[in-house]
Amino acid sequence: xxxxxxxxxxxxxxxxxxxxxxxxxxxxxxxxxxxxxxxxxxxxxxxxxxxxxxxxxxxxxxxxxxxxxxxxxxxxxxxxxxxxxxxxxxxxxxxxxxxxxxxxxxxxxxxxxxxxxxxxxxxxxxxxxxxxxxxxxxxxxxxxxxxxxxxxxxxxxxxxxxxxxxxxxxxxxxxxxxxxxxxxxxxxxxxxxxxxxxxxxxxxxxxxxxxxxxxxxxxxxxxxxxxxxxxxxxxxxxxxxxxxxxxxxxxxxxxxxxxxxxxxxxxxxxxxxxxxxxxxxxxxxxxxxxxxxxxxxxxxxxxxxxxxxxxxxxxxxxxxxxxxxxxxxxxxxxxxxxxxxxxxxxxxxxxxxxxxxxxxxxxxxxxxxxxxxxxxxxxxxxxxxxxxxxxxxxxxxxxxxxxxxxxxxxxxxxxxxxxxxxxxxxxxxxxxxxxxxxxxxxxxxxxxxxxxxxxxxxxxxxxxxxxxxxxxxxxxxxxxxxxxxxxxxxxxxxxxxxxxxxxxxxxxxxxxxxxxxxxxxxxxxxxxxxxxxxxxxxxxxxxxxxxxxxxxxxxxxxxxxxxxxxxxxxxxxxx
RNA sequence: CGGCGAGUAGCGCAGCCUGGUAGCGCACCUGCCUUGGGAGCAGGGGGUCGCACGUUCGAAUCGUGUCUCGCCGACCA
Numbered sequence: 001x002x003x004x005x006x007x008x009x010x011x012x013x014x015x016x017x018x019x020x021x022x023x024x025x026x027x028x029x030x031x032x033x034x035x036x037x038x039x040x041x042x043x044x045x046x047x048x049x050x051x052x053x054x055x056x057x058x059x060x061x062x063x064x065x066x067x068x069x070x071x072x073x074x075x076x077x078x079x080x081x082x083x084x085x086x087x088x089x090x091x092x093x094x095x096x097x098x099x100x101x102x103x104x105x106x107x108x109x110x111x112x113x114x115x116x117x118x119x120x121x122x123x124x125x126x127x128x129x130x131x132x133x134x135x136x137x138x139x140x141x142x143x144x145x146x147x148x149x150x151x152x153x154x155x156x157x158x159x160x161x162x163x164x165x166x167x168x169x170x171x172x173x174x175x176x177x178x179x180x181x182x183x184x185x186x187x188x189x190x191x192x193x194x195x196x197x198x199x200x201x202x203x204x205x206x207x208x209x210x211x212x213x214x215x216x217x218x219x220x221x222x223x224x225x226x227x228x229x230x231x232x233x234x235x236x237x238x239x240x241x242x243x244x245x246x247x248x249x250x251x252x253x254x255x256x257x258x259x260x261x262x263x264x265x266x267x268x269x270x271x272x273x274x275x276x277x278x279x280x281x282x283x284x285x286x287x288x289x290x291x292x293x294x295x296x297x298x299x300x301x302x303x304x305x306x307x308x309x310x311x312x313x314x315x316x317x318x319x320x321x322x323x324x325x326x327x328x329x330x331x332x333x334x335x336x337x338x339x340x341x342x343x344x345x346x347x348x349x350x351x352x353x354x355x356x357x358x359x360x361x362x363x364x365x366x367x368x369x370x371x372x373x374x375x376x377x378x379x380x381x382x383x384x385x386x387x388x389x390x391x392x393x394x395x396x397x398x399x400x401x402x403x404x405x406x407x408x409x410x411x412x413x414x415x416x417x418x419x420x421x422x423x424x425x426x427x428x429x430x431x432x433x434x435x436x437x438x439x440x441x442x443x444x445x446x447x448x449x450x451x452x453x454x455x456x457x458x459x460x461x462x463x464x465x466x467x468x469x470x471x472x473x474x475x476x477x478x479x480x481x482x483x484x485x486x487x488x489x490x491x492x493x494x495x496x497x498x499x500x501x502x503x504x505x506x507x508x509x510x511x512x513x514x515x516x517x518x519x520x521x522x523x524x525x526x527x528x529x530x531x532x533x534x535x536x537x538x539x540x541x542x543x544x545x546x547x548x549x550x551x552x553x554x555x556x557x558x559x560x561x562x563x564x565x566x567x568x569x570x571x572x573x574x575x
Numbered sequence: 576c577g578g579c580g581a582g583u584a585g586c587g588c589a590g591c592c593u594g595g596u597a598g599c600g601c602a603c604c605u606g607c608c609u610u611g612g613g614a615g616c617a618g619g620g621g622g623u624c625g626c627a628c629g630u631u632c633g634a635a636u637c638g639u640g641u642c643u644c645g646c647c648g649a650c651c652a
Contacts, residue, residue, distance in 0.1 A: 012601065012613060013587050017645055037644070091576095092651075109652065143576075143650055151651085159652090199652095207652090218651095316649080412652055444652060462612095481610055516612040523612085534611065 001473065003509040007044050010521050020216045022455040023148030025464050029525045031472075038145025038153030040448075045525060048472035049451050050156065054135050056187050056469060057158045057445060064180040066131040066160050071113045073137055077103030079112040083423045094141045106139035111420045111442060114161045118438065119426035125165045128428070128438070129173055133160035135447065149448035150408065151218075156448050162441040165430065167417070170439040174415050177443045181210050181411050184445070189467030190454060193407065195221045196231040198304050199414065207414040210445075211407030212453035221407045222388045226400035233404075234304045236388040237395040243352040250356045250370035252337075257367045261332025263297040266367055270358060274298040277358040278351060278371070280334040282323045282343075285312040290326040294336060294347040294379060296354065299386040309346070309383050328362070335360035336377040337368060347379035348386050408453040409446070416440040455526075458549075464526025465548050468572035473507040475499060475565050476527040478519070480534035483512040492533040495543065495562060502566045523548065528572075529565050 009030040018024040026032045031046030042050060058068065077095070080086035085093070094106040107113065114132055122128065135158045145153050162173035178194070185192045190212050197209040209232055211221050223230035231237070260266045267274040277297030283306060284290045291310060293301055307315035320331045328340045336345045339362065351373060359371045373379070394400030420426070421438040430436050451470060458465040468474055477499070479492035489510065496508040507527055509518050515534075522530055532544040537555060545561045546553040556564065 009585095010613095011586060016581095016587070019646085090650090138652095140651085144646095144648095146645085157652090197652095209652090409652085414652075442652080446652095484610075514610055514612090514614070516610090516614080519612045521613080532611080536611085 001505075001507050003507055004511045006507070008521070008525060009043070010524055018148065020147045020150065020456065021459055022150065022216075022452040025455055025459060025524070025526075026148055026452065029464055031525075032149065038142060038151070040149065040152060040154075045472045046451075049466070049470050050447055052470045052472070053188065053447055053450055054156075054158070057135065057184055057447070060180045060184045060187070061133050061158070061160060063183075064131075064176045066133045066162075066177075066180075068134065069132050070134050070136060071107070071110050071117075073107050073139065074104055075107045075110075075113055077105060079116055079424075080105060083112050083115075083420060085112065092140050092142065094139055108138055108140040109442075109444075110134070110136075110159055111161065111416070111440075112424070115420045115424045115426050115440070118161075118163055119421075119424055122163060122426075122438070123428055125428055125430050125436075129162065129164045129169055131160055131162040131173060131177075133158060133443075147216075147452070149452040152448065155446060158445040158447060160443040162443070163421075163426075164439045164441075165428070165436065167415075167439050170415060170417075170441055174413060174441050177413050177441065178208060181413060181443070181445070185210055185212070185410065185450075188450065188454060188470055189458075190410075190450075191457060192410070193221060193223055193230045193405070195223070195407070196229075196235050197412065198232060198234045198308075205415045205417050207412060209407075209409050210411035210413075211405075212410050212450070212457060213405050214408050214453060214456040215406050216456055217406035217408040219407050219409055220387075221405050222390075222392075222402045223405065224394040224397060224400035225403055227394060227397035229394055229396040229400070231388075233387050234302065236402075238349060238384050238386060238388055239393040239395040240349050240384075241353040247355045249372050249375065252368055252370050252372070252376050254361050254363075255367055255369050256365055257333075258365045260365075260367075266358060267297060270367070270369065272358060272369075276354075276356070278335075278354065280336060280360055282318040282326060282334065283315055284318045284322060284326075285310065286314050286316060290318055290322070290343055292327065292334070292336060292339065292343055292345045293385055294345065294351055294359075295386055296348065296350045297358075299348065299350060300389075302385060302387045305383070305385050306346070309381075309385075329360070330362075330364045333360040333362060333364055333366055335362050335368065335371075336379065337371065338362060339377070344381075345377070345379045346381045346383055346385065347373070349382055349384050350386065351379070352382060408449065408456065410450040410453050411443075411445040413443045414441060416442050459526075462520070463524035466526040466528055468528045468569060471526065471528050472505075473527050474505045474569045474572075475529040475531065476507045476509055476522050478509040478515075478522060478530060478532045480515050480518075480532065482510055485535050488533050488535055488538060491538055491543075491558070495531060495533065495558060498562050499565060502562075504565055504569050529568060531561055531565065 011028050014024050015027050032040045138157045139154050142153050164170040192212045194208050194210050197207045199207050220233040222236045257266050260269045263277050263279045267277050274297040278294050279297050281293045281301050303315050323331050356370045358369050361368050388402050390404040392402040418437045426438045427435050455464050477492050477496045479489050482489035496506050499506045528548050530546050537543055542555045543561050544553050
């Protein structure tokens with residue numbers, strides 16, 4: 001491709017509304033342009049990267065036995081009413097009417113459509129297992145789209161749906177997809193983790209998220225430094241501690257702690273470590289049910305664990321007024337000792353190992369010291385309620401310690417079970433002629449988000465550094481002062497042609513621009529390899545070869561430069 | 576949906592408080608010059624100041640309403 005005939009509108013200045021680096025760089029590199037909030041044009045360069053990723057995904061999905069198809073982005077309301085999603089989904093589902101006043105929506109996902117297709121066509125156990133996938137545009141009317149392609153409203157997604165005769169077979173389908181995802185993200189050259197995840201509103205029995213490690217990631221994940229355990233913090237388990245014993249119990253003493261509400265202030269005021277305090281938090285399901293959660297002072301409540309333990313659909317922290325009504329105690333001085341009956345108290349497992357701790361006295365400006373479980377109060381239940389923190393012991397192996405990362409969710413695999421097949425009555429006849437419900441799984445990859453995540457992970461102060469497999473071009477050939485030096489232009493053109501004849505995708509920078517401009521542009525758009533053809537080197541029959549990722553610039557004879565590029569591109573594709 | 580902030584040339588911004596000819600840098604066009612890391616000089620084009628209503632002799636500037644965008648929060652396969 002000749003740069004002069006292509007379209008790469010780069011910009012020097014960083015657009016003010018782009019916050020994360022991948023968004024800034026995709027805008028600056030001329031890969032995307034915003035059309036409306038969370039809705040983007042994919043310009044030629046951006047599209048090339050997206051297509052590269054799509055093809056990797058296709059190859060691996062096909063290799064894993066999935067079958068490509070394409071479903072509509074506009075979907076009839078009837079299907080969503082049948083699954084219950086029409087009511088459940090809320091405003092994120094963009095709804096509208098056609099000319100005949102019929103209700104439709106833009107598909108935010110395709111479980112309904114694919115299950116409808118399957119229930120019509122798949123009637124026998126002989127037709128399974130089967131797994132359909134598509135690469136398609138989804139629309140979710142996010143409350144707050146942000147970070148460019150990372151969280152758009154319209155976005156490209158690969159989604160796959162497996163259909164099996166029973167849950168053992170479904171487990172196999174799940175495993176195939178899991179392995180395919182590992183290959184996909186490895187081929188993309190990404191530093192990622194597959195983590196256990198909460199199944200959230202989509203339901204189902206188990207799921208893994210594929211997280212690209214990046215400081216700008218919206219999710220916190222943890223992984224063991226010695227075994228393979230890794231999980232989203234939402235889900236990550238804490239290793240149970242053995243109960244403390246043999247410590248002599250101190251008396252329970254009510255102590256004045258004037259105006260000390262935050263647990264760190266209380267600890268500082270009383271001169272004890274935060275680890276010796278217990279904080280009480282009140283949560284509600286928003287429907288009038290409240291619960292008091294007890295945690296060690298320095299620990300953080302994991303609302304999802306509490307929500308799941310309570311069997312609630314929703315959870316939030318109670319407001320100050322609600323707390324006063326539910327517990328009869330003022331915020332900042334809450335505690336379980338002598339608490340209002342009817343408010344259930346759940347203690348985090350860490351409290352098992354604690355003795356003689358500080359805790360709120362349910363009176364303004366008062367805390368207890370020397371509190372002990374069993375003697376002074378008894379929680380209704382002990383549960384794992386807190387977030388894992390760095391350094392925690394691994395729940396799965398003996399020696400491991402947990403590490404904490406930020407991650408960008410680029411893929412998600414779910415065991416769906418029979419949620420949709422039951423709702424939509426997708427059944428088949430087994431070998432005995434008996435009707436059975438199909439067992440499903442669903443598997444998504446955010447295509448645009450993965451490209452953005454790659455940039456998030458691979459960039460420097462000059463711009464993007466694409467790994468070869470998803471780079472829009474493999475190599476650029478930069479002709480220095482081509483308008484003035486026909487010799488340079490001619491040689492550069494030869495190199496361009498030679499590389500293309502070997503299947504290398506080349507961006508030939510034949511523009512009549514100053515060298516500095518060309519170098520800056522080529523760095524910005526992140527082409528992995530660069531050959532510079534200049535008059536000086538050419539006098540010796542040599543050109544420069546440099547990797548965008550760094551390393552030394554090499555001055556090589558033309559033939560050697562060409563074959564080196566050919567070799568590197570070939571190697572990158574044979575992972 | 577709550578709190579905060581912003582809408583002035585393609586991009587980044589000043590001007591607004593204190594009403595009176597709409598400005599700067601980058602980008603763009605022409606010419607000269609320059610050519611190994613976003614050069615220089617000269618000239619030039621481009622804006623119903625988000626929209627509507629109001630106050631005023633006169634509104635980018637003051638008031639009211641509205642729309643859009645962003646940040647924080649809640650929310651989120």
